[in-house]
Amino acid sequence: MTQTSLTVNAPAASGGTIAPLTNVALFADMLTRLIERPAHLPGIGVFHGFSGYGKTWSARYGANKRRAFYLECGESWTKLKFLRSLLIEMGRKPRGTAADMMEEAISALAMTGRPLIVDEGDQIVKRGYIEAIRELHDQSGAPIALIGEEGLPDMIARASERTHNRVLVWQPAQPASVDDAHVLAQLFHADVEISAGLMAALVKASGGRPRRMVVNLYNIAAEAAVNGWGAVDEAAWGDRGFYTGQTPARRVG
Structure with a gap:
């Protein structure tokens, strides 16, 4: 996929560098399509x-860029807990029944x-309140x-x-x-x-998962620091x- 100018904020330690990543661009594009869709x-x-x-x-990143309300659901959350947490994220005070809180959340989104x-x-x-999303x-x-996760579309269906x-x-997320x-x-x-060869081997071993890539990059950098390397290739990595x-x-003992 061709890189775009869409970026994510880097950690402060990086001096404010920004980094375009494939899935950041894909999610941003999806969010734009939702926001700018025709009314019907x-x-x-x-x-x-x-x-x-x-x-x-x-x-x-998308939430920050678009000023979206962002909520990360817990495994043990009920519908009531979801609505309470949503209202807190919106700056509203949770009160009353689940129906009362749903009405308040709808009002906040609409306004x-x-x-x-x-x-x-x-x-x-899994917890049985997907209809709350439809109602909102x-x-x-x-x-x-x-x-x-990957199976979410089938779960919703x-x-x-x-x-x-x-x-x-x-929108399916893509391997890095x-x-x-x-x-x-x-x-x-x-x-x-x-080197290009070592980077390709790293990507393959990481299964296209940025989280694993970051671990492997850290390991390479740590080994380079110990050995005084400014550059690392496949031969050096061994x-x-x-x-x-x-x-x-399991070890045999």
């Missing part, structure tokens, strides 16, 4: 993908015109982005046909590319030059291997 179209989007693909990072981003959307389906959307007209019918955009790995290397370890997410094999 539904306004729910689903951003789904495997763990470690950088979905939450992308969503937080502000701000989008709502809900991370860990799988938990909403239908009554307020606000754009709502749900973020979750099985749990609520009405909510499924309100989805305008199904070698270009993304170079961006992360510049963002966190700009003082170490990593048989040190990469972090793949696999659990260690």
Whole structure:
């Protein structure tokens, strides 16, 4: 995918550097389509993908860029807890019954015109209150982005046909590319030059997951610091291997 000017904020330690990443651009594009959709179209989007693909990072950037309300659902949350947390995020005081809080949340979304981003959307389906999302959307007209694991679209289809019918955009998160790995290397370890071959091997071992890439880049940078390397290639790295997410094999003792 061609890189765009869309960026995420780097940590303060990086001196304010910014980094374009594929999934940041994909989520931003989805959010734009929801916000700028014609009035007669539904306004729910689903951003789904495997763990470690950088979905939450992308969503937080999108929330900051678009001044969206952002909520990350807990595994144990009930509908009541969801509504309480949503009102707090909106700067409203939770009070009354679940119906009262739903009405207040709908009013806040309609009045502000701000989008709502809900991370860990799988938990909403699992806990049985996905219809709350549909009600918020239908009554307020606000754009709502749900973020979750790869199977979230099927979960929504099985749990609520009405909510499924309100989805305008199904956007799968993509595995990170070698270009993304170079961006992360510049963002966190700009003082170490990593060869193209070693970077390609790192991406393959990381399974396209930025979270694992960051760990592997850190390991390379740490080894470079110990050995006094300014540049690292496959020959220098040797048989040190990469972090793949696999659990260690049981030892024989």
